[in-house]
Amino acid sequence: MNTKTTFAIGVMSGTSLDGVDLVYVKFTKDDVYNFDIIHATTIPYNKEWKQLLQNALFSTSDELESLDVLYGSYLGNLIANFIANYKINHIDFIASHGHTILHEPENGVTLQVGSGKKIAAITNKKVVCDFRTQDVKLGGQGAPLVPIGDELLFSEYDYCLNLGGFSNVSFTKGNCRIAFDICPVNIVLNHYVSKLGFAFDESGKIASKGVVNTLLLEKLNALDFYKKLPPKSLGLEWVQKEIFPLIDSFEKDIANVLATFSLHAAMQIAAIIKGSDKVLVTGGGAFNSFLMSQISTCSKITIKQQSPKIIDFKEALIFAFLGLLRIDNQVNCLKSVTGAIKDHSSGVIFYP
Incomplete structure (x- = not known):
C-alpha cells in the first residue's frame, strides 16, 4: 500500500x-x-x-x-x-x-x-x-466549504457543528452531504459585550445573569432566513441589516441581550441536531459553557467536549x-x- x-x-x-x-x-x-x-x-x-x-x-x-x-x-x-x-x-x-x-x-x-x-x-x-x-x-x-473535510476527516460524527461568528452544520442525508449556516452566534454576542469593554463573554458568564426578553426572542425566531431550505448562508451585512436593528429596538440591557440571543441561537441549533449525541462541536462558541448548556437543554442531548486543538483549529x-x-x-x-x-x-x- x-x-x-x-x-x-x-x-x-x-x-x-x-x-x-x-x-x-x-x-x-x-x-x-x-x-x-x-x-x-x-x-x-x-x-x-x-x-x-x-x-x-x-x-x-x-x-x-x-x-x-x-x-x-x-x-x-x-x-x-x-x-x-x-x-x-x-x-x-x-x-x-x-x-x-x-x-x-x-x-x-x-x-x-x-x-x-x-x-x-x-x-x-x-x-x-x-x-x-x-x-x-x-x-x-x-459556503459552507468545510463539509468536504467533515465528510472525509470526521466521518465518525453524525453532525459537525461549528460555533464561530456564525453557526454552521454539516451532516450526511441519504447519499448526500448537507450543510448550511444555521444562525449568527459570536458575531452578535461579541458585538454587544464589546460595549462593556470585553472582547467576548467568557464562558457566557454575563449572559447567564441576564433575563430573556421573550418578545425579542419571538421576533428573532420569526426571521425569514430560518424558514428557508438549504443551501443557505449568512454574512455580516445580513446581521447589520436584520439582527442589530431588531435587538436595539427591543432591548438595551447588555446581559439581557446576551441571554436572549444565546437562547435564540440554542433553539435554532437544537432544531437541527436533536436526536443524536454524536456531535462534533468546534469554534470559539464551544468554550461558552452557558451557550453549550442551552444547546444541550434545547436539543435534549449530551455533547462531549473535544480537545482544544480541534475546537480552535478545525477550520x-x-x-x-x-x-x-x-x-x-x-x-x-x-x-x-x-x-x-x-x-x-x-x-x-x-x-x-
Missing part, C-alpha cells in the same frame, strides 16, 4: 474577528485521509486591523483592491513568522481562506481579501486561496485540506452543500 504524505499550512480568519488561526499539518493518505496537527497558534488582531476589516464593507472598489494587497502582506508576514518560530522546514503549500468582506451569493458576489500572490512572494511558497468565487460563479452559495485544518484537494484536482466543493450546478475543485493557485 502506497501512503502519500503532504505537509501544509492552513490559514483562517473568521467573521468574529478573533484573530488569524495558523496550523501546520501533516496529511497522509492510503485508503482514507488522516491528519496530524503538528503546530497551531492564533494571532489576535490589534485594534487597527479589527476596525479596518469591520469597516471594509463600506469601502470603494479601489480601497478594497488596496486592502487585498495590504492584508495579503499582513498574512504573508504572519505566516513567515510562524514558519520561523516553529523552525518548519518542509512545506508543500499554504492554503489561506482570507477574510470575508462581502458575501451576497444571491447577487453573484463574494469577496475575501488577502492576496495569494503577495503571500506567495513573502513566504516563497505555493499558495492556494480564493476558494469561494468559483462556486458562486457556478450558481452556488460559496484552519480543513482549509489546508481544501488546498490539498485543489492541488490534486480533487472535488472540494459539493453541489449538495452549496447549490452549485456541479461538484468541482475550487481555489486559485499562486506560485512564488
Whole structure:
C-alpha cells in the first residue's frame, strides 16, 4: 500500500474577528485521509486591523483592491513568522481562506481579501486561496466549504457543528452531504459585550445573569432566513441589516441581550441536531459553557467536549485540506452543500 504524505499550512480568519488561526499539518493518505496537527497558534488582531476589516464593507472598489494587497502582506508576514518560530522546514503549500468582506451569493458576489500572490512572494511558497468565487460563479452559495473535510476527516460524527461568528452544520442525508449556516452566534454576542469593554463573554458568564426578553426572542425566531431550505448562508451585512436593528429596538440591557440571543441561537441549533449525541462541536462558541448548556437543554442531548486543538483549529485544518484537494484536482466543493450546478475543485493557485 502506497501512503502519500503532504505537509501544509492552513490559514483562517473568521467573521468574529478573533484573530488569524495558523496550523501546520501533516496529511497522509492510503485508503482514507488522516491528519496530524503538528503546530497551531492564533494571532489576535490589534485594534487597527479589527476596525479596518469591520469597516471594509463600506469601502470603494479601489480601497478594497488596496486592502487585498495590504492584508495579503499582513498574512504573508504572519505566516513567515510562524514558519520561523516553529523552525518548519518542509512545506508543500499554504492554503489561506482570507477574510470575508462581502458575501451576497444571491447577487453573484463574494469577496475575501488577502492576496495569494503577495503571500506567495513573502513566504516563497505555493499558495492556494480564493476558494469561494468559483462556486458562486457556478450558481452556488460559496459556503459552507468545510463539509468536504467533515465528510472525509470526521466521518465518525453524525453532525459537525461549528460555533464561530456564525453557526454552521454539516451532516450526511441519504447519499448526500448537507450543510448550511444555521444562525449568527459570536458575531452578535461579541458585538454587544464589546460595549462593556470585553472582547467576548467568557464562558457566557454575563449572559447567564441576564433575563430573556421573550418578545425579542419571538421576533428573532420569526426571521425569514430560518424558514428557508438549504443551501443557505449568512454574512455580516445580513446581521447589520436584520439582527442589530431588531435587538436595539427591543432591548438595551447588555446581559439581557446576551441571554436572549444565546437562547435564540440554542433553539435554532437544537432544531437541527436533536436526536443524536454524536456531535462534533468546534469554534470559539464551544468554550461558552452557558451557550453549550442551552444547546444541550434545547436539543435534549449530551455533547462531549473535544480537545482544544480541534475546537480552535478545525477550520484552519480543513482549509489546508481544501488546498490539498485543489492541488490534486480533487472535488472540494459539493453541489449538495452549496447549490452549485456541479461538484468541482475550487481555489486559485499562486506560485512564488
